[in-house]
Amino acid sequence: MKRARRRFSIRFVAFALAPLFGLVLAAETTLRLKYFFLHDHDWGYLITPFGSGAATGGDPWIYARAAPVKSPSGRAAPVPAAVASPSAPSAQTDAASPAPRSDPVPLPTPPRTERQPSSPMPEPAATALTTSAPSVVLSPPATGTPGSALAPSEIPVIPAPAGVPVPAVPAPPPPGPKAASPMTAPAKTASAVTAPPTAVPTPAPVPQPTAASPVAPDTTQMVFKWRTPCVNQTVYSTELHKDMPRTWNEHCFRGDSVKPQKDPDEYRVIFLGGSTVEDAQSDVEMMTAQVKRALPQRHGEKRISVVNAGRAGFESARILLYWTYQVEAFSPDLVVYYEAWNEQPTDVKWTRVDQRIAGFSNWLHSTLYYHSMLYTYAVEKFAFLTTSNDHFWKIDLNRLRRSFVPLAGTVQNGGARFVFVTQVIRFPRLWKGIDTFDYQAVDALLERLRTDRQYAYDVTEISALNQRLAVLYTLDLCREHGIPVINILDQVEAQGDAGRAEMFIDLGHLSVKGDRIVGELIGARLKLAAD
Numbered sequence: 001m002k003r004a005r006r007r008f009s010i011r012f013v014a015f016a017l018a019p020l021f022g023l024v025l026a027a028e029t030t031l032r033l034k035y036f037f038l039h040d041h042d043w044g045y046l047i048t049p050f051g052s053g054a055a056t057g058g059d060p061w062i063y064a065r066a067a068p069v070k071s072p073s074g075r076a077a078p079v080p081a082a083v084a085s086p087s088a089p090s091a092q093t094d095a096a097s098p099a100p101r102s103d104p105v106p107l108p109t110p111p112r113t114e115r116q117p118s119s120p121m122p123e124p125a126a127t128a129l130t131t132s133a134p135s136v137v138l139s140p141p142a143t144g145t146p147g148s149a150l151a152p153s154e155i156p157v158i159p160a161p162a163g164v165p166v167p168a169v170p171a172p173p174p175p176g177p178k179a180a181s182p183m184t185a186p187a188k189t190a191s192a193v194t195a196p197p198t199a200v201p202t203p204a205p206v207p208q209p210t211a212a213s214p215v216a217p218d219t220t221q222m223v224f225k226w227r228t229p230c231v232n233q234t235v236y237s238t239e240l241h242k243d244m245p246r247t248w249n250e251h252c253f254r255g256d257s258v259k260p261q262k263d264p265d266e267y268r269v270i271f272l273g274g275s276t277v278e279d280a281q282s283d284v285e286m287m288t289a290q291v292k293r294a295l296p297q298r299h300g301e302k303r304i305s306v307v308n309a310g311r312a313g314f315e316s317a318r319i320l321l322y323w324t325y326q327v328e329a330f331s332p333d334l335v336v337y338y339e340a341w342n343e344q345p346t347d348v349k350w351t352r353v354d355q356r357i358a359g360f361s362n363w364l365h366s367t368l369y370y371h372s373m374l375y376t377y378a379v380e381k382f383a384f385l386t387t388s389n390d391h392f393w394k395i396d397l398n399r400l401r402r403s404f405v406p407l408a409g410t411v412q413n414g415g416a417r418f419v420f421v422t423q424v425i426r427f428p429r430l431w432k433g434i435d436t437f438d439y440q441a442v443d444a445l446l447e448r449l450r451t452d453r454q455y456a457y458d459v460t461e462i463s464a465l466n467q468r469l470a471v472l473y474t475l476d477l478c479r480e481h482g483i484p485v486i487n488i489l490d491q492v493e494a495q496g497d498a499g500r501a502e503m504f505i506d507l508g509h510l511s512v513k514g515d516r517i518v519g520e521l522i523g524a525r526l527k528l529a530a531d
Helices: 002-038 287-294 316-325 348-358 363-368 373-386 397-413 439-451 459-481 489-493 496-503 512-525
Strands: 233-237 242-246 266-273 302-308 334-338 417-421
Touching (some): 002 373, 266 316, 316 397, 397 417, 397 459, 496 512
Parallel strands (some): 266 302
């Protein structure tokens, strides 16, 4: 009798749950078929578990990260198709359109831990070249050991990214989606450019993209358009009023064409940075070309070459890896670093989503997540919706230190000089009653805005303040480690609001006029002492 009752109970439960199992199976199958057809018949959506499918790339993916504009360095483009800087906080993903997620950035990044920054630094002295020796001699900063390099023990050993041979290889893949930058600027008064463009193959004209305005202030992402890097193009000069070449060499560098083996009579200067170094302007009008024109033709007995190794979307961590696995092989005599904006994260939304999902740490989640598409969809949708109001507030200063300081040390220990140039943006010095050239004041303002429940989140304001914070903190690092600095913040501020408006095509990328002003300011500080 007991056995009969038990059998009846089991059968009753089985029949009662059968419709539920059927509905779940039907939903799972329907969801898989839907994305199978939506994504070019990708069989990864039909494989069980789908984590082994080609579409996943080794991590859960129901929702795609920010779609590739991938330009601004973007990410949908080829090798540096990186989303360009100024890339601000970000990635507002469309939760309604699931698609395989993939993070094209195989480059490792330093661990993120918070650190209380030291007090703001006084402005270091200018950098200068000397005529007495074939190498550039830079005057020391206001404090610290002049030109001191880091001890080898302070420089971390960085494993080569997967598939990247050492020492010289094609440019590493671009980082995850970042924002892009417009390529057009308002017409300016025409002025002659003194140096002719270098001879390059005539590229087919590329349609000029229209400038894009940042998204609404209440979002968490600034989006700019950016041309595909490492592809020869033409851009319209707003001063010369004609199409001009914008080109790269076989190493994906702009500026002077160089080979890894440096000629004995060559003094080589390499600029590192993001899209503000890569530049939206033509070969003869970009900032690094303006710097070269401001320098003498020769340094002692050596001719001076200036190489633009800027990569749109690259921040200090990726620049460190880029230097280690490609640029270092070109043996520069002087490295000029011009970057700060890209320290801001570009995938804020998914960072929050991943953190929320990590909170589900039970056996059921471990069994179903990334195995059942229906469950993964539901979990990620829940995480996405519950983080929809999260915003980016402050850059990770410890991450900046962990990348910038080893980069400077590696360059110096390799025999080259390293100089930091303060990156400028179209943002006033005085803002909401504070001096944005004062580190502690900017830090305090960001904290005040974060805790103000009445504050309407303004991505432009938060991005600009964080760019200033990155510049000021990097200045502090330079003082601490004796890294020479060229500080042009005051000179650009002296241009006034109207003057700065003509210097930029958006919040951070320079126009032809801006390239000329910044290039001449940098070049003047790098001129030979005899000049």
